[in-house]
Structures are given as C-alpha cells and as structure tokens.
Amino acid sequence: MTPDLLAALTAARAAKRPVVVATRLPSGEQMLLPSPDAGPELAAAAARALDRDESDTVKLADGAWFLHVFNPPQRLVVVGAVHIAQALVPMAAQLGLNVIVVDPRGSFATAERFPNVTIMTDWPDEAMDALVPDARTAVVTLTHDPKLDDPALDRALRSRAFYIGALGSRKTHAARLKRLRELGHGEEALARIRGPVGLDLEAVTAPEIALSILAEFVAVRRNAPLATKTAAKAAA
Amino acid sequence: MTDATPAPQQADDILALAAQWRAAGEQVAVATVTETWGSSPRRAGSQLAVTVSGKMAGSVSGGCIEGAVADAAMKTIQTGVPQLLDFGITNERAWEVGLACGGKLKVFVEKLA
Known part of the structure; x- marks a missing residue:
C-alpha cells in the first residue's frame, strides 16, 4: 500500500466516510473508492460491498478485485450513565462500537465514571435529535426512569436504528409499551424494542447484564437465528 | 457534548496499528484475507x-x-x-502448516511503503 493511499484511507476513516480499498489480484494495484477514476463496474461493486458491509473478492470483466470495506464504526447510544452502563461501555468498545453515553444527571455522566467515551448531558430526546440515529446505530436505555427512557425510545422508534433495547422487567416493559402507544407508536414499531433487553442468561451482576445485552446485539448484528427468537420473547 | 480523547482504540483495527508502526519507522507488512471457503474462522477483510x-x-x-x-x-x-x-486442505503448504479447520482461504500480503 502506498503512503498516499494509506493517508487517504486514514483521512476518510477519521472523517467517518465509508470507503473501499480495491486491490487488483494478484498484481496488487490499488485504488480508494468512491473515486471518479473508477470504472462503472468497479464503482457499482464497491457500492454494493459497502451496503452489505462485507469485504470480498469479486470477478469483474477486467479481472479479480478484492474489495476491502471500511464503513465507519456502528454507534451505540447508551441512555443512562448507571452502574450497568459502566460495565457495558468498555465491552462495547471492544466490539468496535463507537459509544455515546447520554444522561442529563451530571453526577452520573462524568468522565471519571466513563473514560474515553463521548458523554452527552442533554435530555435524551435532544441528544437523540442531535445524534440522528441511522441504520448503523443501536440504542439501549438503562435508566429505569420513564422521564429519561421514554423520550429516547420515542426518538429511536422514529429512526432507522437497527437495535433498540430497554432495560426493565416484563411488567415494566408492558407499562412502557402502553405509554409509547399513547405517544402514537403502533404495534409494529413497538415490536422493534427488545425488552427486557438482552439474551436470557439469568444474568445477575452488572457485567453479566452487560454481556447479555451485547450478546443479543451481536446476534442482531450478525443476523443469527437467536436474534429472531429474542424478538419473539417481547410478544410472548 | 464533551469529546474525550483519545477515542477508544478498536480492538480489531489492525491497519491503524500497522500505520502507527510504519509512522514510527518500522518495516511493516499487512496480510489480508481476501476470500474464504468452508469453515475458515476469519472472514474476508x-x-x-x-x-x-x-x-x-x-x-x-x-x-x-x-x-x-x-x-x-x-x-x-x-x-x-x-x-x-492460497491455503487449503488440498494445498501441500497448508498441510505443512496445519490448517486443521478444513477451510480454504486466500491471503494478500503487501508492504506498507
């Protein structure tokens, strides 16, 4: 890889721009896409790879190319700078997630409790409006406080967030769904919320609960059969 | 919003690490899985x-x-x-190094110039 290409790739990643490094095989000639210099066939293949978020070798009319996808990291918005969040945040960073902790309660949302992550002390609805959750964003609410959780879930349901989880017992969750219904959300939208959040591991401690949440998140991210099973649990 | 620095290092961001090594004057090569078949444990990329x-x-x-x-x-x-x-169970070299999983894969090796 040439220094110029590496510099361009590093700059694109720092700017969170989705790019593809295309390598012609076996010669090793490389190009950063999207680029005006790319042929239409290669450009289209790179766009598809970005969309699927999968690197792969493709055979085109001019030969084989390896398309290495560099999408910006998925984001995890954690609402509630609580004890479980302290366990969840470092584990999520290990999974390659860009984590944002939202909590208007300044005594919870401190850099001391949450080193090396983005902290927002806005109200959750305002924070969510600023963050603009997209199809590469996950949202987990952990406060147990409807004043904080509900506005975040309301905004999450209006977005394309691919994973939405809410901490709380079945009973708490039923009450939450009732309140969100009153805000105008239909059953199909409400079914997007994974509540109680996480795989059912009978988790007890904060790190165990964090693990169950991230285990479910990975199942969704990787389209595992478990992901649909856990979606059904809310309806059951 | 307070943006803490440095951003958390992604556990799997090998290229960024390789670039850091290169910038520090090391001679670095990067190997990338470009294609897999069967039960290869690491996916392309x-x-x-x-x-x-x-x-x-x-x-x-x-x-x-x-x-x-x-x-x-x-x-x-x-x-x-x-x-x-090219590594695979039909490949003599793979036998030599022991690709026990039974998968097949291709790996592109390049120098960070």
Missing part, C-alpha cells in the same frame, strides 16, 4: 500485521497459518512485491 522487528497483531486464521503468512510477509518487505497466498 481480517488482517495480520507484522514487522521485521518481530511485532505481530491480528489474525488471518485461528492461528494455523499465521507463521507461514509471517514468513511470506518478511519476503514481501524485502522485495516490495505483494503476494497472493
């Missing part, structure tokens, strides 16, 4: 970075072929010529 000084990070398999890939990487660092390596 997985990377292994190695330096002449002996640093190593990441993986391109479950540990079966990293040694052979690192040897190839040393050659690429010397010659500057990239290589496309």
Whole structure:
C-alpha cells in the first residue's frame, strides 16, 4: 500500500466516510473508492460491498478485485450513565462500537465514571435529535426512569436504528409499551424494542447484564437465528 | 457534548496499528484475507500485521497459518512485491502448516511503503 493511499484511507476513516480499498489480484494495484477514476463496474461493486458491509473478492470483466470495506464504526447510544452502563461501555468498545453515553444527571455522566467515551448531558430526546440515529446505530436505555427512557425510545422508534433495547422487567416493559402507544407508536414499531433487553442468561451482576445485552446485539448484528427468537420473547 | 480523547482504540483495527508502526519507522507488512471457503474462522477483510522487528497483531486464521503468512510477509518487505497466498486442505503448504479447520482461504500480503 502506498503512503498516499494509506493517508487517504486514514483521512476518510477519521472523517467517518465509508470507503473501499480495491486491490487488483494478484498484481496488487490499488485504488480508494468512491473515486471518479473508477470504472462503472468497479464503482457499482464497491457500492454494493459497502451496503452489505462485507469485504470480498469479486470477478469483474477486467479481472479479480478484492474489495476491502471500511464503513465507519456502528454507534451505540447508551441512555443512562448507571452502574450497568459502566460495565457495558468498555465491552462495547471492544466490539468496535463507537459509544455515546447520554444522561442529563451530571453526577452520573462524568468522565471519571466513563473514560474515553463521548458523554452527552442533554435530555435524551435532544441528544437523540442531535445524534440522528441511522441504520448503523443501536440504542439501549438503562435508566429505569420513564422521564429519561421514554423520550429516547420515542426518538429511536422514529429512526432507522437497527437495535433498540430497554432495560426493565416484563411488567415494566408492558407499562412502557402502553405509554409509547399513547405517544402514537403502533404495534409494529413497538415490536422493534427488545425488552427486557438482552439474551436470557439469568444474568445477575452488572457485567453479566452487560454481556447479555451485547450478546443479543451481536446476534442482531450478525443476523443469527437467536436474534429472531429474542424478538419473539417481547410478544410472548 | 464533551469529546474525550483519545477515542477508544478498536480492538480489531489492525491497519491503524500497522500505520502507527510504519509512522514510527518500522518495516511493516499487512496480510489480508481476501476470500474464504468452508469453515475458515476469519472472514474476508481480517488482517495480520507484522514487522521485521518481530511485532505481530491480528489474525488471518485461528492461528494455523499465521507463521507461514509471517514468513511470506518478511519476503514481501524485502522485495516490495505483494503476494497472493492460497491455503487449503488440498494445498501441500497448508498441510505443512496445519490448517486443521478444513477451510480454504486466500491471503494478500503487501508492504506498507
């Protein structure tokens, strides 16, 4: 890889721009896409790879190319700078997630409790409006406080967030769904919320609960059969 | 919003680490899985970075072929010529290095110039 290409790739990643490094095989000639210099066939293949978020070798009319996808990291918005969040945040960073902790309660949302992550002390609805959750964003609410959780879930349901989880017992969750219904959300939208959040591991401690949440998140991210099973649990 | 620095280092961001090594004056090669078949443990895009000084990070398999890939990487660092390596159960070299998973994969090895 040439220094110029590496510099361009590093700059694109720092700017969170989705790019593809295309390598012609076996010669090793490389190009950063999207680029005006790319042929239409290669450009289209790179766009598809970005969309699927999968690197792969493709055979085109001019030969084989390896398309290495560099999408910006998925984001995890954690609402509630609580004890479980302290366990969840470092584990999520290990999974390659860009984590944002939202909590208007300044005594919870401190850099001391949450080193090396983005902290927002806005109200959750305002924070969510600023963050603009997209199809590469996950949202987990952990406060147990409807004043904080509900506005975040309301905004999450209006977005394309691919994973939405809410901490709380079945009973708490039923009450939450009732309140969100009153805000105008239909059953199909409400079914997007994974509540109680996480795989059912009978988790007890904060790190165990964090693990169950991230285990479910990975199942969704990787389209595992478990992901649909856990979606059904809310309806059951 | 307070943006804490530095941003959390992604555990699997091998290329960024390799670039750091390069910037620090190391001679670095990066190996990337370009294609897999069967039960290969690491998917396309997985990377292994190695330096002449002996640093190593990441993986391109479950540990079966990293040694052979690192040897190839040393050659690429010397010659500057990239290589496309082929590992599989029908491949004699793979037997030699023991690709126990029964998968097949291709690995592209390049120098960070």
